[in-house]
Amino acid sequence: MNRLIDIAWRLDRLRWTPAAVLSGIVTRDGACMWPVSDGPPDWLDLPMTDHMLAARICAACPVQDECLELELRTAGANTLGVWGALAEDDRRALHPLWLARGDRAMDRGA
Numbered sequence: 001m002n003r004l005i006d007i008a009w010r011l012d013r014l015r016w017t018p019a020a021v022l023s024g025i026v027t028r029d030g031a032c033m034w035p036v037s038d039g040p041p042d043w044l045d046l047p048m049t050d051h052m053l054a055a056r057i058c059a060a061c062p063v064q065d066e067c068l069e070l071e072l073r074t075a076g077a078n079t080l081g082v083w084g085a086l087a088e089d090d091r092r093a094l095h096p097l098w099l100a101r102g103d104r105a106m107d108r109g110a
Helices: 001-012 019-029 051-060 064-074 088-099
Strands: none
Touching: 001 064, 019 051, 019 064, 051 064, 064 088
C-alpha cells in the first residue's frame, strides 16, 4: 500500500496538466507507441499476466507517470489493460488514493 501512496503523491505534479497534453505526450513518447521496425516482438505470443506485460513493455518508458495520470482520469476504477507500468488491479487499488489527493484538471473529453 505504501508504494501506491507514493505513486499517488508523485502524480500530484501532473494534477493540472490538461488531458489533451497528457495524451499527446503519451502518444508521442510512450514505449507502447513506438513503432516496431522489425515486426512484432518475439515475446508477443508468450503467455503473460498483466503484471508481466507491464514490466516488459513499460520498464524503460519515459512517460509512465503521464500515462498513469491519463488513465486514472479517463477510466478511473473501470481501467483495463496495462497503463503507466501498472496492471489493472494495482490501478484499481491506486484510484481511491489518487482521488484523495485532491482536485485535478478533469477535462475528460480533451
